[in-house]
Amino acid sequence: MGDASDVPDVFDPRIYAAGIPHDRFRALRDRAPVARQEEPEILGWPAGPGFWAVTRHADVVRVLKDSRTYSSHLGATQIRDPDPADLPFIRRMMLNQDPSPSPQPRSSREGPHDHGRLRRLVSRAFTPGRIERFAATARERARGLLAEALAGADAAGGEVDLVRTVTDDYALLNLTDLLGVPASDRGLLHAWTERVIAYQDPDEPPVLDAAGRPVNPRSPAMLAEMFDYAQELAAHKRAHPADDVMTSLATSELADAELEMFFFLLTVAGNDTVRAAAPGGLLALAEHPREQRRLWSGEVAMETAVDELLRVHPPVLSFRRTAAQDTVLAGRAIREGDKVVVFHASANHDERVFPEPHRLDLGRNPNPHVSFGDGPHVCLGAHFARLQLRVLYEEVREACDGLTLAGPPRRLVSNFINGIKALPVRTREPSGPPA
Template identity: 50%
Template sequence: MSVDPAPLVDPRTYVDGVPYDLLAELRAAAPVVWVDEPPLLGLPGGPGFWLVLRHADVTEVLKQPGLFSSRLGATQIRDPATPADLDYVRRMMLNMDPPEHGRLRRPVARSFTPRAVAALEASIRANAAALVDRVIGDADEGTCDFARDLAADLPLLTLADVLGMPEPDRWLLYDWSNRVIGFQDPDYAVSAAFDPEAGTPAAREALRHRPAPDADGRMPDPRTRAGMADLYAYAHLLAESKRRDPGPDVMSILLAQRGEDRLTVDEFENMFWLFAVAGNETIRNGLPGAMIALLEHPDELARLRDERALFDTAVDELLRWWTPVMVFRRTATADTTVAGVPVRAGDKVVVSFASANRDERVFAEPDRLDLTRQPNPHLVFGYGPHFCLGAHLARCQLRALFEALLARTSTLTYAGRPAYLRSNFQRGVKRLPIRWRRR
């Protein structure tokens, strides 16, 4: 192949943005390409993987968990460091295949139905309005960091509600997400934004277990139990309080399961990890991504300001255009083919949501933001049995924050350059300075 896919595997590539031109060239040339895994940023090399680029082929892979397993090698591109690490992360719902996956998914699914999200909607809208009011205050104009001041806190407030977590402890979620998603980025790998004096005694106790950087400044791998010891300590302390005083939250629901549905200790810990990190990170980066989309398309921003009914289609288009989670891995369970390309049992098969959501075969003018785009079969929330439980909740938060912000402002522009996360997995925004003028 004349087009070299090597930049796609290097996290440093994404500091300058997603290489959509490269993805388009690769997608035009072949539906599936082989990508090598050289040693990078202190991580050992790997065996390489098949990268699936086109929308139709991505959906085919994701809807066949028996052939393309989440469990066999877990769902991150890089293999866990040891067999013990792999065995531990296999207890996470994200890294399970049916029917075991369904056993964990069913009890909590009812917390994320449209009806359940509607019950949370008033709280989400109130939180969004309060955050916007806090940023704008009585000033006629000003600047803020949209990524930190608005986009980071709304998902934390929402997730604290969902988990039944005391609100003062919510910035623990921020640090945990930074360390997991940003472990390839020196700004995030040792994140410590939480103020222990502002949290509960349980939070302060959990911080006693927080790993420390080694002599080279590196934290332990966050995919290991040792790498997130403070998260797991907090999970058990929260569980103790839920057993004493259960509520309608997800943690109480999980702890109430009995018989065959009862969670093991490893399953409980991994479920808390999944909600605390994945439940926060996708929308946390989807929100500033949506802001960048609108700033890059000022005509569409003006339309949305004038035609609030556009939100019905705009939310999904903003998510498609940004695509916070760029890739996910599966492992072939048998010799097979993907789009006619032979794949051997044990090969890594990585689906590219970033590429599939810009596939010209499905989306007309895919690089253009079109807030009226219909249909919009984007894959931001995945496809098949692992379709994201929090999709409705994510859409609700995006809509609530932008409705509140547009209601209070007359103009929004860049106040500086965005800073992007060094990651080949999450399309993250570390800083997004914006200038606003009040309405």
């Protein structure tokens, strides 16, 4: 490609309201796989210095695996630069740490990184046995939500919004069960997730400071209420232990600040991964009736189908790293301190790795998508997310003979979360088991 004006913009959050910009990503993969992107002032957020957009699968995996060169610690993991005063606070979160000290400028060194220790502690809470025990609960919940939604559809002429009636509640209620949050407090988790995830969307009320300016919803002041709640819940779990993740965390060797950050991470990431992926998978099925029939007939395995649906609709669109040293990526000179942003949705459609990447193939195997990341920060809750998605899709298959779109989906305005705000569908009544 030529000068910067020839490079397709994949930064503007408003682009994603129309869906993943596959044409732009294809142009970047083919002609500028590591391309300079501008960060103009958009939606009230200040301009930034720009970043490198990484769009090919091999380069995305390289960045995600090489934490020594591409640091999560130096500038955290969001495209926009955090307020320097907030960085020490943000770095308490495992997501914004490196597995071992990266080569950092002396001025930015904050002491040893605890990523490995923290990941091991939390891994103990996400035991396969504990997660599998939630399968029956998740199935019962999916069945109940779908029955209520389909009954409402019958009363409304056959149309139903699966986001409003099923997937939002399904993701949130499963998470609160896993964490051990009382039913009366579930609304708090929903509100906190909305505040953090939907901050770019004009339909959502902005988080403003006293002067009316937008503020980072991940700043210490904005998270104080959530952190206070986390400590109260942890104290309750120590006094009344149960078989849930918060009991495990509250009785571990985590410091108070570490526990608070884990509660934030699990509340937001744990909820929104499934909340974004579930309607995205159902949308893909509604848009591809042939593949939907293959799944409904049992021609393809549900486990394989779940991964293909995750490939075409990754819950997270992008993640940022910061170059810890001068390097070269796909022939481009990256300087120490440069922002490097990987685009999962582009990597998942790279023709160099996925034959016919824009064809939904529920039997695709192998399927090395990066929807849960790669390297040291690969998603800890991936198994839990896959389980929830598998159970939900199985129950949709049991509840109806198929889905068709009743109107266009409404998408979140975000360059971070691949969210769907509304998914209007029509369902076909079950016709009984196949002959």
